[in-house]
Each structure stands twice: as C-alpha cells, then as structure tokens.
Amino acid sequence: MVVMDQTVVSPNPGDPGPSLVGRLLDGRYRLDSVIARGGMATVYMAIDTRLDRIVAVKVMHKGLADDPSFVERFTREAKSAAKVAGPEVVAVHDTGTDPDTGIAYLVMEYVRGQNLRQLLLTTGPLSPSRAAAVMEPVLRALASAHAAGIVHRDVKPENVLMGDDGRIKVADFGLARAVASTAITQTTTSVMGSVAYLAPEQVEKGTADERSDVYAAGVLLWELLTGAPPHQGETLASVLHKHVNEDVPPPSTVVDGVPAALDALVVRATRRDPALRPPDAGVFLTELQAVRATLPVAAPLAPTTQPTRALVVPRVVDKTPTTSVARPRKSRRGLMGIVLLVVLALLALGGGYYLGSYRYTHAPSVFGLKPAAAQAALKKAGLGFKEVDQFSEQTPGTELGQKPKAGARVRKNGTVTVYYSKGPDLRKVPDLHGKDPGTAASLLQDQGLKVAPSQPLEYSATVAKGKVTRTNPPTGKALRPGTTVTIYVSQGPEPVGVPDEQGKKQDQATRALKALGFKVAVVLQFSDDVKQGVVISNDPNSGTAAKGSTVTLTVSKGPDVVEVPDVREQSPADATTALEARGFTVKRQDAFFSSGARVYATDPSPHAKAKRGSTVTIYVV
Numbered sequence: 001m002v003v004m005d006q007t008v009v010s011p012n013p014g015d016p017g018p019s020l021v022g023r024l025l026d027g028r029y030r031l032d033s034v035i036a037r038g039g040m041a042t043v044y045m046a047i048d049t050r051l052d053r054i055v056a057v058k059v060m061h062k063g064l065a066d067d068p069s070f071v072e073r074f075t076r077e078a079k080s081a082a083k084v085a086g087p088e089v090v091a092v093h094d095t096g097t098d099p100d101t102g103i104a105y106l107v108m109e110y111v112r113g114q115n116l117r118q119l120l121l122t123t124g125p126l127s128p129s130r131a132a133a134v135m136e137p138v139l140r141a142l143a144s145a146h147a148a149g150i151v152h153r154d155v156k157p158e159n160v161l162m163g164d165d166g167r168i169k170v171a172d173f174g175l176a177r178a179v180a181s182t183a184i185t186q187t188t189t190s191v192m193g194s195v196a197y198l199a200p201e202q203v204e205k206g207t208a209d210e211r212s213d214v215y216a217a218g219v220l221l222w223e224l225l226t227g228a229p230p231h232q233g234e235t236l237a238s239v240l241h242k243h244v245n246e247d248v249p250p251p252s253t254v255v256d257g258v259p260a261a262l263d264a265l266v267v268r269a270t271r272r273d274p275a276l277r278p279p280d281a282g283v284f285l286t287e288l289q290a291v292r293a294t295l296p297v298a299a300p301l302a303p304t305t306q307p308t309r310a311l312v313v314p315r316v317v318d319k320t321p322t323t324s325v326a327r328p329r330k331s332r333r334g335l336m337g338i339v340l341l342v343v344l345a346l347l348a349l350g351g352g353y354y355l356g357s358y359r360y361t362h363a364p365s366v367f368g369l370k371p372a373a374a375q376a377a378l379k380k381a382g383l384g385f386k387e388v389d390q391f392s393e394q395t396p397g398t399e400l401g402q403k404p405k406a407g408a409r410v411r412k413n414g415t416v417t418v419y420y421s422k423g424p425d426l427r428k429v430p431d432l433h434g435k436d437p438g439t440a441a442s443l444l445q446d447q448g449l450k451v452a453p454s455q456p457l458e459y460s461a462t463v464a465k466g467k468v469t470r471t472n473p474p475t476g477k478a479l480r481p482g483t484t485v486t487i488y489v490s491q492g493p494e495p496v497g498v499p500d501e502q503g504k505k506q507d508q509a510t511r512a513l514k515a516l517g518f519k520v521a522v523v524l525q526f527s528d529d530v531k532q533g534v535v536i537s538n539d540p541n542s543g544t545a546a547k548g549s550t551v552t553l554t555v556s557k558g559p560d561v562v563e564v565p566d567v568r569e570q571s572p573a574d575a576t577t578a579l580e581a582r583g584f585t586v587k588r589q590d591a592f593f594s595s596g597a598r599v600y601a602t603d604p605s606p607h608a609k610a611k612r613g614s615t616v617t618i619y620v621v
Helices: 068-081 115-122 128-147 175-180 182-188 199-203 210-226 237-247 260-269 282-291 322-357 371-380 437-446 506-515 572-581
Strands: 030-037 041-048 053-060 092-097 104-109 112-115 160-163 169-170 360-362 384-390 399-403 409-411 415-421 468-472 484-490 494-499 519-526 534-540 545-548 550-558 561-563 585-590 599-603 607-612 615-620
Touching: 030 112, 041 104, 053 068, 068 092, 068 104, 092 409, 112 115, 112 550, 112 561, 115 160, 128 169, 128 260, 128 282, 199 210, 210 260, 210 282, 210 322, 237 506, 260 282, 282 437, 371 415, 409 585, 437 484, 506 519, 506 534, 572 585, 572 599, 572 615
Parallel strands: 384 415, 519 550, 585 615
Antiparallel strands: 030 041, 041 053, 053 104, 092 104, 112 160, 160 169, 360 409, 399 415, 468 484, 494 545, 534 550, 561 607, 599 615
C-alpha cells in the first residue's frame, strides 16, 4: 500500500485517462495493478524490471502531464523530495516522463499496510500514549524534511503509512508545491491538501513554511485524540473560515483523559498566528517527547477487526402438560406474567429516570469568575471544582474554558474542571558563566531551548580559557521553547603591547599602564642616578602581556642618605661602633698631642646628612 496523492478539494485538474495496467513504463517499470486513484494521479503497484523489486509508481493524470510547466516543476520538486532521508520517510527512487505517452511519473518505496485514515476509521480515537507514539515518527520525518529545507505542505492521515511491520512512514514530501504552481490548479481555484489540515496562512495568503506543517501536524494529533478534525462544516468555505477565525480548542473539551500537558502542546502547535507555534517540526518533536515521557507506555494497537457476536436470549420452554386440567393454572400463569411485565416496566422507567434525569444536573456557567468565585458557584450547584492551569497567550489567571461546558449534563456531585491561563510557556536562560560549553549546551536543552551551532570566541580577563563567558540572550531572559541561544567562549585575556616607562614620573607611568588594561605594582629603590619618584625600570618592559596582568614599576627613592650621629666626647671605640651602625665607614685621625681618650670632632659634622657607606672622620685627642 502507498499513500494516496494530495487531495484536491475542487474539480479534478486532470483526466486520469485509460488504465495503464500491463504497460512497461519508460522501458523499465511494469504496472501490475491499481492501488489507488486520486485527484492528481493514479498509483500502481509495479515491478522495477531492472532491479527486480516491487515499487509504487504514481502516474500523473493526463491533464497535468500535458502542461510542460507542471512536468518541469513536478520533476524539480520530486528530486528535491528525494533528498529527504530517514527511516520514517517513504523513499523516492526515480522520476521521469514516459517517451511514448508523455506521462510524468514518480517511483516510490512500496509499503505494505494501511494508511492512518484507514486505521482511525477502524479503531476510532487513540489513547494519549498511543497518539503520542504515532506522532513521534511523523514529526521525525517532518523534522528531517525541514532540516533539508523542504516543507511537506500536505500533512494528513492519508499521507501517513502504517506498515505491516509496525513502521510508520510519511509520504509525498513537497509534491503539493508542484501541483499548486500549475496553471490548471490556478484556473480551477483548487486548494491543495485536505482543508481540515490547512494552516490559516495557507488559506489567506497561499503561503506555507515549516510552521504550516507544524499546524497540520497539530491538527493531526488533535484528530488522533478525538477521532475527527477540530474544524468541520457543511461547505468548504465554512471550514476555511474556521481555520482563519477560530482557535483550535484543547482536545480535552471533546474527550476525557487528555493530560493537560498534551492539551497545551496541541493548542500551541495550532495557533492561528504562525509566530506562536513551534518554529519547525524538530522543536515540536522535542516538546512532544518531553510530554510523552510523562505518559504511560503505549499499549500495542488492538486488532483492527473484531468478530461479531450475536446477542442470544435464552428461550423458556414450558414443560407443563397441555391437558384440560392444566388450563386454570396456565391462565394464572398468564396473569402473573402480565403483572411481572408491569413490574419490569415500572422498574425500567424508574431505572431510566435514575440513570437519566435523576442522576444528572446541568453545569452552570463560571465564565469570567476567579477560582474562588467559580468554586463557590459550583458548590452552590452541588458540584465539585477542579482548577487546571495551562500555558496560554492570555493574561495569567484568565479563564480559558470549562469541562463540561455550561449547560451540559453532569452527574450530581460530579466535578467541573475550569481551565485558567498561567501565561505563555517561557523558559529562563540559566547562568552558564564559567561552565564548559558542553555542559552549558545540555542545560539549555534541558530548558527546551536550542543551542546556536557556532560558539564565538572572545577575550576575557576573568574567565578561564575554554569556559563560557556569557550567552545571548543573557542569563535570566525568559524565552519561548525552541528559541536559539548563542554561547560565547573565552579565549583567555587579550594580549596588549607593554610600553617602556623608564624615566617617567611614577603617576604618569601608572596612568598610562592602567589605560591599557594592566594592573600596576610599585617597588621603591634607592638610586644615586635617578631622581626620587622617577621610574627606574618596568617589568615587563617590551613585547605583549595579557590584558589585566600586572606590570611592576621600579621607582627611585633618590640617594640613600642618613644623619651623622653626634659621637663627640665618646671614646674612639664607642664612636666607631655608633657610626658603623648607621652604615658609615670610620676613619680615625689623632692630634699630635692626643692621648687617645675621646673624640672631639667629626667630618661631616654631627647631624649632617651623608650617603650610607660614605666615610666619616673622627678626630681624637
């Protein structure tokens, strides 16, 4: 089985022409039997005689094949679709035009099984777990296409194949674009794709991008949960009007048992404003997987057919002898039977009343009421109250709806669930400063945010090389899931040229170095040659150094001078000791009449300033 071709909800753009069963198409593909017919093509099961394998061949209707512009566009789109690869994608093997008939054709992988439409017609709505399990490979296929720059444009149950081997595959990538571009389609005002799955922008502007596929996939998930698309009507125009003017409600407003997280995901994917949807199927897939992780494991699908059972009513056999003596008893038995029937009828009426009106009441409207007021109103009506908060573009606290709806039947003492907005789903950028880029990327993905493929390098004097310096958007910024965040990585301090500050005053040299981003350390040193307060040297004094590193200035304190102590009247020995303690060298000179007893003078004189290490002469008498 292969997927049917795109639904055309308008007059057929082309005549299918006579059956081609038995024809050898393009000298290679033998068409054995018709699988399906659609508005734009007939699908055949065929044999690829060159490779001896079963394939599905989609043969375009004659009216389309006669349009050269369509054939050119169809071939180009088919080649583009062939680039979409993955286990969930129906492979495109070949495309061409038969030289004998001029018919355009497409050769695809043959998938034995049924499509999703057939499954839904057989089983009805799926459980939340099963619906999520079916959607995951569909979104993986769409994500592969979006990554390759291809938009499907026609996501619907007919294009989702359920193989007998359990695999799920998506077919007909990008082919709606070729048909939508033809003159035939334009002149008949055809709308490509099933109207139930068209995004509002496709209806209003005829444009489609990745977010249009997201919308259709959201509608598909809605249908898997409820059994029917959300927007229905008696005419094509009424359905299209609903797409443009009405929001898709949460699936839980139609069926019970849909978790709030899955409800919110469907509503987000089907927003009328494309900017409010997940930007592509990859982001939608990530969000679905997060929700699916909270659901029970999906049970295998039940058999698609069930044996019919007849309702057998046991027959009572009267074994009483039919003699004339038994006639009064039979008459009494008839009377008792009538009484029994009356009693049963009364019981049935009473049971019907109990099962019907007696057990039920009607849910009052709590629209516009805050939780406390809604609870009070429901309590007054004898009903319980359950508050459920959901992500929504509405202001936090705004009521989104109730279940059962106002006026609907609800069991007495039952519960009415009221849904309130908790505002849009926003994720804060975590603080990644100083972390490894890999760890930072994981933390962003845990928040449901995307990581930019490039990680720009920048100099940092405070963050070690190879660590995260910052993000854009910055830490704490609230973003919608799927928003891309750029991680910046340190390449260490910025190298800066070091000037030679020798001969400059200390404060002048300090200002110059700090202006370049250096820290400054000062070492004071005596100098006989350099004036006090002037730089003797700096280290380093050439080349480059990391911005923020330290440059050491050696600054002159001037000459090392000390005061000559007053050693007069001291013995020569004591005077010598005192002078040497000050760092002087001592020279002794005795008068010709000296007795060597005491010092009577010094040169330099007492309290004069002299260089440390210079000579002081003591005069002894």
